Amino acid sequence: MAGPDYDTEIKQLTATMSTIEQVLDLPGMEREISELETQVAAPDLWDDQANATRVTGRLSLLQGQVERFAALKGRVEDLAIMVQLAVEEGDADAAAEAEVELGKIKKAVEALEVRTLLSGEYDEREAIVSIRAGAGGVDAADFAEMLMRMYTRWAERNKYPVEVYDVSYAEEAGIKSAEFAIHAPYAYGTLSVDAGTHRLVRISPFDNQGRRQTSFAAVEVVPQLEQTDEIEVDENDIRTDVFRSGGPGGQSVNTTDSAVRLTHIPTGIVVSCQNEKSQLQNKAAAMIVLKAKLLAKKKAEEAALKKDLKGDVAASWGDQMRNYVLNPYQIVKDLRTGYETGNPQAVFDGDIDGFLEAGIRWRRGADKAEEN
The missing domain is CATH 3.30.70.1660 (Alpha-Beta Plaits)
Incomplete structure (x- = not known):
């Protein structure tokens, strides 16, 4: 086993993990986790369900990120020990195991590094x-x-x-x-x-x-969308059609008109939902999708306006x-x-x-x- 090569690989992984830690701002995340845990412990948290959903969701997300980073950092440290023992004992099986683990860790670190690039408003x-x-x-x-x-x-x-x-x-x-x-x-x-x-x-x-x-x-x-996102939709701007759910080849899979199609008249956006047996549930699900598409359209229009003001300085995403x-x-x-x-x-x-x-x-x- 080529020790110097492993040393170089592990040093690069350690350096990358340090960079990721700085980008993630682990101390800041841990402070926010502590603050959110205090809010979650409050007896009146669920008096405001929208805020409670936001708080618990954010807490779960941050905890998952911190735990994922800590677990991966521990694997890098364990790999260094595994390699050292394999070299000292001349254990070919341990060396092969270390090589496999190195490949897995490199992929995991690369994936985590890519995750740090997702810093957009809704990413x-x-x-x-x-x-x-x-x-x-x-x-x-x-x-x-x-x-x-x-x-x-x-x-x-x-x-x-x-x-x-x-x-x-x-x-x-x-x-x-x-x-x-x-x-x-x-x-x-x-x-x-x-x-x-x-x-x-x-x-x-x-x-x-x-x-x-x-x-x-x-x-x-x-x-x-989350409950805290402000997307107002005028009911007068929506046409609601109900129809019978269908399967492949148009075969009926439902004997009631439970499927729902919503058309947002001002934009022409159409969404349908037929995965639930209840018409009300399908309408609620379709409304979630409609609001998400309206938000995306709004953001795209804002981005296009900024681009027009700045000039087309970079290639845009082509259709194909x-x-x-x-x-x-x-x-x-x-x-x-x-x-x-x-x-x-x-x-x-x-x-x-x-x-x-x-x-x-x-x-x-x-x-x-x-x-x-």
Whole structure:
């Protein structure tokens, strides 16, 4: 075992952890945790439910971050001891175990380092993801369903709960659209870099002549709102339609008109929800999504105004941001970051962390360039 190489690796990991600690401001986080714990202990906390939800949510988030950092720092320290013992005793098995642990720790540290780049106003929120089939007919609908599976599999890999609000199935195959929430801290900040148009090139399984087909699907990511977010929606601006829930091929899965579609007339934003049996529950869930989309639209308009005032000093996010090519060769490539892999099947099975991390770093670089 090459001791000096391990020494260098561990020193780099230790230095990176020190940088992360400074960025996170661990002492400041611990002070805030102490203050929040005092508030949580107050007997009248739940007299104001909105504030109680905010306080307990923030406390849980901070505690999780501190515990995650402490656990990872402990692993780095334990690795140094493991390597030292393996060298002193000439234990090949221990050396092999240390090498495996080193690889795992490097990935964990890199992921935590990327997390520190998520400092936007809503980055720490949970995410609502919308997928819509674009140009390409039945292939586009099939592609949209592939993308939905990709994100839900990613969530499953990370043990993040997924709540499906609505799926509109296409007649022949795939889906016209889908809307679902991923309940995890920083899900919005992490997945927002995937917003845009995705492009698939493959031999169409729906073409009798076996021709190559290009299809598109749009991905939208908005932050889950909290009760304290101020988004007022005039009931007079909303048209409510109720309909019967449906499954693949239009097959009825519900004998009552429990599904709800809300249309925000001033903006034209439409959201649907059919995952609950109760019409009232579906309407409440649809309203959550509608408000989240209205907030995202408001922020986008504000950002566009600032950009107009400052001038277009950096390349904006184009519509087409990632290509999935299955024929004549196999590659998935992000057009903004240049990150790519030759294993599309793994990507469609939820292995997208490399793309997400590259996107987060790219966005931070673009933001810094614009600031300068």
